[in-house]
Amino acid sequence: MSTSTLDFHDPHAHGGDAHHQHHFATMEQQFDTSKIGMWLFLVTEVLLFGGLFVGFGMMQARYPQEFLEAHEHLQRPLGALNTVVLLISSFTMVMGVLSAQRNDKKKLVMYLILTILCACVFLCVKYFEYSHKFEEHLLPPRWYQAQPGDTVRDAAGNVSHGYGTFFAFYFMMTGLHGFHILVGIFLLAWIAIRANRGEFSSKYYTPVDLVGLYWHLVDLIWIYLFPLFYLIK
Amino acid sequence: MANTLTSRGKIADHPRPEVNYLNASKGIWSWMTTVDHKRIGVMYLVGVLTAFLMGGIFALFVRLSLLNPKHMLFGKVLMSAETYNRVFTLHGVIMVFLFIIPSIPAALGNFVLPLMLGAKDVAFPRLNLASFYLWVIGAVMAVCGMIFGAIDTGWTFYTPYSTTTSGTVTLMVMAVFILGFSSIFTGINFVATVHKLRAPGMGWFDMPLFVWGIYSTAIIQVLATPVLGITLCLLALERVFSIGIFDPKLGGDPVLFQHFFWFYSHPAVYIMILPGMAIISELIPTFSRKTMFGYRAVAYSSVSLALLSFIVWGHHMFVAGQSQLATVIFSALTFLVAIPSGVKMFNWLGTMYKGNISLETPMLYAISFLLLFGIGGLTGIFLGTLSTDVHLTDTYFVVAHFHYVMMGGTVIAFIGGLHYWWPKMTGRMYNEKFGALGCVLVFIGFNMTFLTQFFLGSKGMPRRYYNYLDQYQPLHAFSTYGSWVIGLGMMITAVNLLASLRKPYDAPDNPWGGTTLEWKTSSPPIEHNFEEQPVLERAPYDYRPEPVAH
Numbered sequence: 001m002s003t004s005t006l007d008f009h010d011p012h013a014h015g016g017d018a019h020h021q022h023h024f025a026t027m028e029q030q031f032d033t034s035k036i037g038m039w040l041f042l043v044t045e046v047l048l049f050g051g052l053f054v055g056f057g058m059m060q061a062r063y064p065q066e067f068l069e070a071h072e073h074l075q076r077p078l079g080a081l082n083t084v085v086l087l088i089s090s091f092t093m094v095m096g097v098l099s100a101q102r103n104d105k106k107k108l109v110m111y112l113i114l115t116i117l118c119a120c121v122f123l124c125v126k127y128f129e130y131s132h133k134f135e136e137h138l139l140p141p142r143w144y145q146a147q148p149g150d151t152v153r154d155a156a157g158n159v160s161h162g163y164g165t166f167f168a169f170y171f172m173m174t175g176l177h178g179f180h181i182l183v184g185i186f187l188l189a190w191i192a193i194r195a196n197r198g199e200f201s202s203k204y205y206t207p208v209d210l211v212g213l214y215w216h217l218v219d220l221i222w223i224y225l226f227p228l229f230y231l232i233k
Numbered sequence: 234m235a236n237t238l239t240s241r242g243k244i245a246d247h248p249r250p251e252v253n254y255l256n257a258s259k260g261i262w263s264w265m266t267t268v269d270h271k272r273i274g275v276m277y278l279v280g281v282l283t284a285f286l287m288g289g290i291f292a293l294f295v296r297l298s299l300l301n302p303k304h305m306l307f308g309k310v311l312m313s314a315e316t317y318n319r320v321f322t323l324h325g326v327i328m329v330f331l332f333i334i335p336s337i338p339a340a341l342g343n344f345v346l347p348l349m350l351g352a353k354d355v356a357f358p359r360l361n362l363a364s365f366y367l368w369v370i371g372a373v374m375a376v377c378g379m380i381f382g383a384i385d386t387g388w389t390f391y392t393p394y395s396t397t398t399s400g401t402v403t404l405m406v407m408a409v410f411i412l413g414f415s416s417i418f419t420g421i422n423f424v425a426t427v428h429k430l431r432a433p434g435m436g437w438f439d440m441p442l443f444v445w446g447i448y449s450t451a452i453i454q455v456l457a458t459p460v461l462g463i464t465l466c467l468l469a470l471e472r473v474f475s476i477g478i479f480d481p482k483l484g485g486d487p488v489l490f491q492h493f494f495w496f497y498s499h500p501a502v503y504i505m506i507l508p509g510m511a512i513i514s515e516l517i518p519t520f521s522r523k524t525m526f527g528y529r530a531v532a533y534s535s536v537s538l539a540l541l542s543f544i545v546w547g548h549h550m551f552v553a554g555q556s557q558l559a560t561v562i563f564s565a566l567t568f569l570v571a572i573p574s575g576v577k578m579f580n581w582l583g584t585m586y587k588g589n590i591s592l593e594t595p596m597l598y599a600i601s602f603l604l605l606f607g608i609g610g611l612t613g614i615f616l617g618t619l620s621t622d623v624h625l626t627d628t629y630f631v632v633a634h635f636h637y638v639m640m641g642g643t644v645i646a647f648i649g650g651l652h653y654w655w656p657k658m659t660g661r662m663y664n665e666k667f668g669a670l671g672c673v674l675v676f677i678g679f680n681m682t683f684l685t686q687f688f689l690g691s692k693g694m695p696r697r698y699y700n701y702l703d704q705y706q707p708l709h710a711f712s713t714y715g716s717w718v719i720g721l722g723m724m725i726t727a728v729n730l731l732a733s734l735r736k737p738y739d740a741p742d743n744p745w746g747g748t749t750l751e752w753k754t755s756s757p758p759i760e761h762n763f764e765e766q767p768v769l770e771r772a773p774y775d776y777r778p779e780p781v782a783h
Contacts, residue, residue, distance in 0.1 A: 023353035033429040047459035141477035161484025168476040
């Protein structure tokens, strides 16, 4: 298809590619633009979490001992398991994008389903972790119940608010992250259905690529959350 | 001079096309589902002007109530202290979140930016429409929340008051969260558009300065707004679940909220002023018929203001209990803002110097901007200085300062830009005399209202207070009279613009002799902006005579 002699009016003057939007001169330009848009969106995601990271850092500086003791209540093996699960899902996602580039529809669908499965495993593990916290009343300050090992207390013997603050951040940050995983599952499912219909090829796989970028960022945020909460020393 | 007159394009170059973006498709549905950046710009314009009207009416009520210290009018109390708190909150929230932030980028920028770049549309047209609907949803939620739920926190939602007051703060905060998303979508769209959709031949330094300004704004929108989003989420969680991040009773820190809030809201001040400066950078060369003096310096100053905006937020907390060292550093950084602002001011003046200035309505607004923003900027230095700020914090001096920047700067530039692009957007010329009259009245009224408040503040009148001492009464009354003059000027301006819509199309393609690409298409433009892909041949603001063809 020739794009050098564009008719500026005719929306179908682009050689008939149905995905080609009228205001882009070439498919390459369209793809690059979509990628810029996605990267900018990911920047906003980083800043969204960034506020929480900064808040966590401030509170950790204020309550160092409480944070250290509180983190012992987290189930480190489960956190590590989830880290591995997400790393695997990132790999399957990459393989999915590669399959799209290679016009391999079957493999693309397969890898997308594998990625969705990993995401579901992650959320299941998270469910068990959360219910453990609720049972033990490891919750934000107002509902936090003193644990035997808590050493920081005021003159009246009340346990410091710092323990609850740790769990306030724990629930907010992993909760927000879990929400992103959930959104990711829907996006991956949507991409998988479209892939199954044969909508993607090496010429057009923008949505697969963009959802992939999103998925990697969600994984990356977990890579930071895991040591932040589970491995304080 | 004959040459100048013809290149001013008072005569339409070619016949007006029958079909333009306004009449290409008909019916409400075709507007509601449109992905045309021009129509979305017009819809945004209607939206933000409605918000401006509401915010303006609330402002007039605040001023009317402050006419005397007992809030008496014709022997009756006009509003109770609670009502007063709600009304100034309504004024602040509507003006900041519903009007000023989206005004220039989302309304005028949406319309003009792709035209200036020679593009057919913004990069993501559907995202653009989504941004508009998010704005509508956020606006409806915010206004309902405030009218039915009595929000009295001011627009800053400071904790712990905002977490303990009754009222629908949670709904309000979610509304602002949604408005933030609308702003982010616009920002993402504009950055991608500027990067990828410039006309052939248009390098970065061939872009009109309006584009530079909007681009810098878009970067702030993308980088700062998410932090506001998470802050508001935390505030909502604090109210609903008492998570104890900001509540000192639960081991939290209320000043942390202020840090979070101003980390967004200080850059947001530049989301508001940079587009205003961007418009002025178009108006001054066009109406001075002269090449922009120091084009690159002005372009860089937009970007550097955007970057500086992220490292000065602490100057809102000089007396809020942050460390001495932080205070000194933030004060020093704040002074840096004066450099790029000064660069712009002097370059605008340098452009006007020995130019062929014509005082049409948009230029009158540009000159008003220079005077008012000059005062607004200089009084900012008073507030950035630690020793004076301690005395002036939370007084009317601060109120006057930010109104000089926000209204004297951004709003004046917005109305100037509206007059500048009105013929392009609507295809009609407005009455020049009434346009000028409106501008002059607003200028006089504005100074009556707010210059007075500098004196009030320096004498110790605290902001937001319902009651005041009798000694402040004469100045308060004068300020209120000024607000009526602004109201009159705005009304004349509005009627003048709306009246022009009754006429048939009469605007030439290029009524002001502008050099940027939006003047190379018809007024109003056709649906896909240009008959054929424009190619940039001359840099913007090149007013040298056209080379003679042999």
